[in-house]
Amino acid sequence: xxxxxxxxxxxxxxxxxxxxxxxxxxxxxxxxxxxxxxxxxxxxxxxxxxxxxxxxxxxxxxxxxxxxxxxxxxxxxxxxxxxxxxxxxxxxxxxxxxxxxxxxxxxxxxxxxxxxxxxxxxxxxxxxxxxxxxxxxxxxxxxxxxxxxxxxxxxxxxxxxxxxxxxxxxxxxxxxxxxxxxxxxxxxxxx
Amino acid sequence: xxxxxxxxxxxxxxxxxxxxxxxxxxxxxxxxxxxxxxxxxxxxxxxxxxxxxxxxxxxxxxxxxxxxxxxxxxxxxxxxxxxxxxxxxxxxxxxxxxxxxxxxxxxxxxxxxxxxxxxxxxxxxxxxxxxxxxxxxxxxxxxxxxxxxxxxxxxxxxxxxxxxxxxxxxxxxxxxxxxxxxxxxxxx
Numbered sequence: 001x002x003x004x005x006x007x008x009x010x011x012x013x014x015x016x017x018x019x020x021x022x023x024x025x026x027x028x029x030x031x032x033x034x035x036x037x038x039x040x041x042x043x044x045x046x047x048x049x050x051x052x053x054x055x056x057x058x059x060x061x062x063x064x065x066x067x068x069x070x071x072x073x074x075x076x077x078x079x080x081x082x083x084x085x086x087x088x089x090x091x092x093x094x095x096x097x098x099x100x101x102x103x104x105x106x107x108x109x110x111x112x113x114x115x116x117x118x119x120x121x122x123x124x125x126x127x128x129x130x131x132x133x134x135x136x137x138x139x140x141x142x143x144x145x146x147x148x149x150x151x152x153x154x155x156x157x158x159x160x161x162x163x164x165x166x167x168x169x170x171x172x173x174x175x176x177x178x179x180x181x182x183x184x185x186x187x188x189x190x191x
Numbered sequence: 192x193x194x195x196x197x198x199x200x201x202x203x204x205x206x207x208x209x210x211x212x213x214x215x216x217x218x219x220x221x222x223x224x225x226x227x228x229x230x231x232x233x234x235x236x237x238x239x240x241x242x243x244x245x246x247x248x249x250x251x252x253x254x255x256x257x258x259x260x261x262x263x264x265x266x267x268x269x270x271x272x273x274x275x276x277x278x279x280x281x282x283x284x285x286x287x288x289x290x291x292x293x294x295x296x297x298x299x300x301x302x303x304x305x306x307x308x309x310x311x312x313x314x315x316x317x318x319x320x321x322x323x324x325x326x327x328x329x330x331x332x333x334x335x336x337x338x339x340x341x342x343x344x345x346x347x348x349x350x351x352x353x354x355x356x357x358x359x360x361x362x363x364x365x366x367x368x369x370x371x372x373x374x375x376x377x378x379x
Contacts, residue, residue, distance in 0.1 A: 004194045007336045009313035010320075011225045014232060017242045024224060024249045028216055158210060165203040172196040 193266065193338055197222060205262040216256075220249065223266070226337065227273055233320060233328040234277040248276045267339060271347045274329070281325070315370060322369045327362035334359055 193201075201222055207215035227248065232241040252272055259268050320328045326348075333344045334355070341359075345352040 003335060003338065006313060006316070007193065007226070010317050010336065011229055013313050013317040014225075014229050015238075016225055016228060017238060020228065020242050020245060021224065023246050024220055025217075027246075027250050027253055028220060158206060162203065162206050162210070165199055165206065169196060169199045169203060172194075172199055176194060176196055 202262040330358040
């Protein structure tokens, strides 16, 4: 008897507690439960409103007071506040655009959205301060582009590895089937 | 030992879990829940203890699953987490039995089902394993049934490879004695 078969038989001999499977499933459901259909728009609404309240409102209130002291033009501060709020919205959409609607995020998704958000933020910043992009801005764009590319490559590698494993699995299952069949034939011929 | 297709499937499922593929985690748990419970059950005395500890192990595993860097090393990591939990539970209740760990430095021969008894079957082996000390049975389960190398078992158990070899040697000897004694009793 091969060790693999012996192992399978031993596992069958041991009584597996019935309730254990259910309690393990409960643990997984807590982690894996996808958002329901009604939860997604509700979540977007809540997060956007929360983001605006949390970041936008204090900035809007604040610009009224420091102007006499700072003399910073109001449109710059408003532009900045909008950029922050829009960035928050982008973050919310990023989280909700997951395949299964869960809160977990793939590395490549995170890189895409964070990179897009950053570029948008920089662009808006340049617009509101009315200045041309400088060397630091361009450096930051390049850095993010490289980071994005790197993470994208990693994701492609993961996908390739998955395909390779699928093939390996098919071959291994076929080999096991053939081995089983050969053993059965041998037994039959001996018998 | 776990078949090659099971090991590949386990690696594939972990990879899919990382890509947020639906159902990957459930399949992964299904693949390993029984072998893991069998291992934990051999380390702990009662079914209730094993059940509680196994549940805790899975909570921890699901929480830390993303920390596994190499998907191929998942089985070894899983059993290591299981052992840590079981030992911590064990220490709360009683001390681990000390084993004779010196005196054997040779190579461990491969497992042969006929090695212990010519009429060995799964029920007998199961009973034999339950008669051994936890340290002995865990080495036999990990090395011969789950197919981990001596180095991997050493990493899981947290001892030197030489100690694992020694434990395997004594465990096989003890298992043979237990089964032979039982066979003699049956004959009488």
